[in-house]
Amino acid sequence: MSTEKSVIKGTPEPGPVPKDIIRLYSMRFCPYAQRTRLVLHAKGIKFDTINIHLKNKPEWFLEKNPLGMVPTLETPAGEVIYESAITCEYLDEAYPEKKLLPSTPYGQARQRMMLEHFSKVELHFYKIPMRRLKGEDVSGLEAELKVSLTKLDEYLVKKETKFFDGDTITMIDYMLWPFFERIEMGDLEPFLDNTPELKKWRAHMLEDPAVKATIHSVESHKAFLKGYAAEKPDYDYGLFLPQTMSSEKSFAAGSPAPGPVPKDQVRLYSMRFCPFAQRTRLVLHAKGIKFETINIHLKQKPDWFLEKNPDGLVPVIETPAGEVVNESVITSVFLDEVYPEKKLLPATPFGKAQQKMMLEHFSKITPQLFKISSARRKGDDVSGLEAELKEKFTSLNEYLVKRKTKFFGGDTITFIDYMMWPFFERLGMFEVQHCLDHTPELKKWTELMLEDPAVKATMHSTENHKTFYNNFLDGKPDFDYGL
Known part of the structure; x- marks a missing residue:
C-alpha cells in the first residue's frame, strides 16, 4: 500500500500494516516527516509510506491521528505514534540494532x-x-x-x-x-x-546514504514553497502522473506500448540504476526540459521498445515527432542543441572538441571501475588495478589544478561534468573512494557536484547502488529495487 501520490478525502483506507514492517504516513515535502524518513533509512527499517494530502485529509487518517499531522507511524499491532521527535525516538528504541541516540541519559x-x-x-x-x-x-x-x-x-x-x-x-x-x-x-x-x-x-x-535517499532538488523545494505560499500547495509536485505515461516500475515483455509522446515534452526510456541513462537525466534536469520517463526491464525488454531501438539499450530519447535518439553522449548533445536556452556545451568549436576529447580519455576509466569490482569479487588482488585508477584520478586532479576552476569546464557546471558524474557517484558501490585520498581538487569537485540540483534529483544512495549491482552480478537484477 505504499504511495507516492498523496491520498485524499474519500480514498479507501489502507489495509493492515504488513507483518515485519512499519507504516509511515507522510508528506513528500514536509521537513518534520523527513526527520522520520531519515531515521527509518539510517536504521535500515523496512517500511511503507502513505503520503497524505494535508489540505484534503482522508477521514480514516484523522481517526488515527486527530491532529491530522505528519509524520505518523503505525505498527502491525495497530499502535499509532506521531510528532517527529517522538516517532524518531520510538524507532530508535523499538529497533535498537543501530542506535542513533547516545546511551547515557545525559547524552540523550x-x-x-x-x-x-x-x-x-x-x-x-x-x-x-x-x-x-x-x-x-x-x-x-x-x-x-x-x-x-x-x-x-x-x-x-x-x-x-x-x-x-x-x-x-x-x-x-x-x-x-x-x-x-x-x-x-x-x-x-x-x-x-x-x-x-x-x-x-x-x-x-x-x-550520508539516508540523506541521499530522502533528498529533494532545490527546484522542487522552491516550487512547492511557492505553491504553498500562494495557498495552492502541490503535494504531488514532480511526480509523473499516469496520463503522461511515466513509470517508475520497469516495463517488461508483454507490457502495453505507450501512446504518442505528449506535445511540448520528450520521453526518456531509461533504467533507474544505469549510469549512462543518468547522464541523460542529468542534462534533462539541468536544462529544465519537461520530460516523462519509461523505465525498461533490460532482461525482459518489450517488443515495442526493441522496435524503437534494436540494440535494446538505454538511454533512448523520443520526441513528439517520433524522432528516436539513443546512446548517452549522443542523446545529451542532442538535448543541448534542441533546447539552447541553457547551454551546457561550450560555444566555440574548439571548446566543444576539448570536452569531447576529455570524455574520450575518461571513457578509459569507466571499464577500470568494473574490472576492480569484478576482480575483488573473485578474491583477486586489486592493488595493481587500483594503482592504475589512482594514476588516472591524479591526471584529472592535475587538470583542475592547472585550470584553477571549480569544475572541468570552468567555474560553473558544464557538459563534461555531467558526463563524468554518474561514475563518481558510484565510487562507494565500487569500493574505491580511497583512490581519491591524494587528489584534493578532484575530491572538492565531487563535493561541489553533490550540491547541484540536477545531481540531487537523479541520485541514488550508495546502499541502493550496491544492492542493485550485487544482484546484477548474481544474475538477478532487481530493476525495481527500492520502489
Missing part, C-alpha cells in the same frame, strides 16, 4: 536540549522566503537566524568533531538536517559564509 538530554534551542528558529527557513514573496521586511528574522547558525558553528568548533555529537552521525544531526537541506530554497546560502564548520557539516551530511 543534551541532544534534546539542542533540538529545543533549534526549534526556536527552524521555521525561519520557511518564514523568511515566504515573507520575501509577500514583499515583507525580514531583517529581524534574518538576524535571529544568523545568531542561531553562529551558535551552531561555535558548538562544532568547540567539539572539534564532524557532526554535532561526534565523528559519526547521530540523532541530532538528522533532526537538524531537513531545514539545512532547504537553505537554497530560501536563498539563505550567504548565511553560511561566516560559519565554516557548519558549512563543512552540511557537506558531510550530503554524503
Whole structure:
C-alpha cells in the first residue's frame, strides 16, 4: 500500500500494516516527516509510506491521528505514534540494532536540549522566503537566524568533531538536517559564509546514504514553497502522473506500448540504476526540459521498445515527432542543441572538441571501475588495478589544478561534468573512494557536484547502488529495487 501520490478525502483506507514492517504516513515535502524518513533509512527499517494530502485529509487518517499531522507511524499491532521527535525516538528504541541516540541519559538530554534551542528558529527557513514573496521586511528574522547558525558553528568548533555529537552521525544531526537541506530554497546560502564548520557539516551530511535517499532538488523545494505560499500547495509536485505515461516500475515483455509522446515534452526510456541513462537525466534536469520517463526491464525488454531501438539499450530519447535518439553522449548533445536556452556545451568549436576529447580519455576509466569490482569479487588482488585508477584520478586532479576552476569546464557546471558524474557517484558501490585520498581538487569537485540540483534529483544512495549491482552480478537484477 505504499504511495507516492498523496491520498485524499474519500480514498479507501489502507489495509493492515504488513507483518515485519512499519507504516509511515507522510508528506513528500514536509521537513518534520523527513526527520522520520531519515531515521527509518539510517536504521535500515523496512517500511511503507502513505503520503497524505494535508489540505484534503482522508477521514480514516484523522481517526488515527486527530491532529491530522505528519509524520505518523503505525505498527502491525495497530499502535499509532506521531510528532517527529517522538516517532524518531520510538524507532530508535523499538529497533535498537543501530542506535542513533547516545546511551547515557545525559547524552540523550543534551541532544534534546539542542533540538529545543533549534526549534526556536527552524521555521525561519520557511518564514523568511515566504515573507520575501509577500514583499515583507525580514531583517529581524534574518538576524535571529544568523545568531542561531553562529551558535551552531561555535558548538562544532568547540567539539572539534564532524557532526554535532561526534565523528559519526547521530540523532541530532538528522533532526537538524531537513531545514539545512532547504537553505537554497530560501536563498539563505550567504548565511553560511561566516560559519565554516557548519558549512563543512552540511557537506558531510550530503554524503550520508539516508540523506541521499530522502533528498529533494532545490527546484522542487522552491516550487512547492511557492505553491504553498500562494495557498495552492502541490503535494504531488514532480511526480509523473499516469496520463503522461511515466513509470517508475520497469516495463517488461508483454507490457502495453505507450501512446504518442505528449506535445511540448520528450520521453526518456531509461533504467533507474544505469549510469549512462543518468547522464541523460542529468542534462534533462539541468536544462529544465519537461520530460516523462519509461523505465525498461533490460532482461525482459518489450517488443515495442526493441522496435524503437534494436540494440535494446538505454538511454533512448523520443520526441513528439517520433524522432528516436539513443546512446548517452549522443542523446545529451542532442538535448543541448534542441533546447539552447541553457547551454551546457561550450560555444566555440574548439571548446566543444576539448570536452569531447576529455570524455574520450575518461571513457578509459569507466571499464577500470568494473574490472576492480569484478576482480575483488573473485578474491583477486586489486592493488595493481587500483594503482592504475589512482594514476588516472591524479591526471584529472592535475587538470583542475592547472585550470584553477571549480569544475572541468570552468567555474560553473558544464557538459563534461555531467558526463563524468554518474561514475563518481558510484565510487562507494565500487569500493574505491580511497583512490581519491591524494587528489584534493578532484575530491572538492565531487563535493561541489553533490550540491547541484540536477545531481540531487537523479541520485541514488550508495546502499541502493550496491544492492542493485550485487544482484546484477548474481544474475538477478532487481530493476525495481527500492520502489
